[in-house]
Amino acid sequence: MHVNIVGAGIIGLAVAFELESRAHTVTLIDPAPGQGASYAAAGMLAPAAETVWGNGPLHQLLAASNAAYPQFIERIASATGQRPDYLQNSTLVVAAEPADREALHELAELQISLGLSAQKLLPSQARKLEPALAANISGAVLCQDDHQVDPRSIVKILLEHLRPHLVEERAQALVTDGKRTTAVRTASGRILEAEQTIVATGLGTLDGLNELPLRPVYGDILRIQGPAGPPLITRTIRGIVHRKQVYLVPRRDGSLVLGASVREDRQQAVNIGAMHLLLDNARKLVPGISDCTLNEATARARPATPDDRPLLGRLDPGLLLCTGYSRHGVLLAPLGATLTADLAHGHQSHPLHQAVDPHRFANAT
């Protein structure tokens, strides 16, 4: 079978890789591959720490995809000869103030009740694990199964691998025969025919696609360079500081990712106030970041849905939708790719298909 995949962010690339490994041929269409939300993402793979009240079956999706990650990485490594920067080094969530500790412990109870790994620690126990933590933190939770990957490494490796199948153009419109999507028309007028077309454009759109329940949720995120010598921290540290979230993700090369704001103001450039707050809050948890230097400040929009779950399903006999990964696209890439490839084959037997059905909001009204 030949499949068009519109959009080559981490989701489109993971889907293309999955289809290729099932012996299908693919055409990837994207004028700026890897430069959307996937370029900004920290790459936290945090099924426990990302589970909050009121997200329904989202935690099942997150946990299933996290469990699939080691095999996803192995398959990429064996198909391409290059290994993404994946670290199974756990996550420590810390609270700055006593009120933050209450919120943290309440969340930990929820996470434990759902079978996720979240263990309450005393501040002294947390500081034994991470001596760079501030002396006055008020509580901590260790999420043993929450890991991280550098999403840029996955994108780079998959893009190199799939480049022969890439058309570096905007997809302008879906072409139909009245019953099904049969092709994609690019901005230059090329018609790319395929038995199946998969729309994985994040927030991007194209003619012929109905309006989707998506909105941009911007995030500012910094990449900083740690001091020379031993790393400042050895695992991801997420914090709640005066009810605001902040995180530091240490990379193997000594750099750190410090994020991320959550803005719905449609301002595309990095916001100074948000950046200031992130730095201030991160410094309250790990004072040593004052000695770091700034490598990069980036802002991108997360393709967010009303319930933070993706929109993944069939739109017509030749068209599949695979977007709306909100704040979890890096974590959900292996599961999203499997579910999408199954649908392309006509299988919808996975128990999690219903949780991501793109028609669920229409059905609810």
Ligand SMILES: Cc1cc2nc3c(=O)[nH]c(=O)nc-3n(C[C@H](O)[C@H](O)[C@H](O)COP(=O)(O)OP(=O)(O)OC[C@H]3O[C@@H](n4cnc5c(N)ncnc54)[C@H](O)[C@@H]3O)c2cc1C
């Ligand atoms: C600051 C920040 C931090 C984040 N941290 C994490 C994290 O720690 N863990 C996690 O799991 N997730 C995280 N995310 C979320 C994650 O980045 C997204 O869910 C994920 O990148 C979505 O991937 P995507 O491929 O669907 O979208 P994108 O990466 O946006 O890719 C969409 C692609 O489609 C292309 N496109 C759009 N329109 C068209 C068109 N008409 N024709 C052709 N191509 C088109 C674009 O050029 C783009 O390359 C974060 C996001 C942000 C912003």
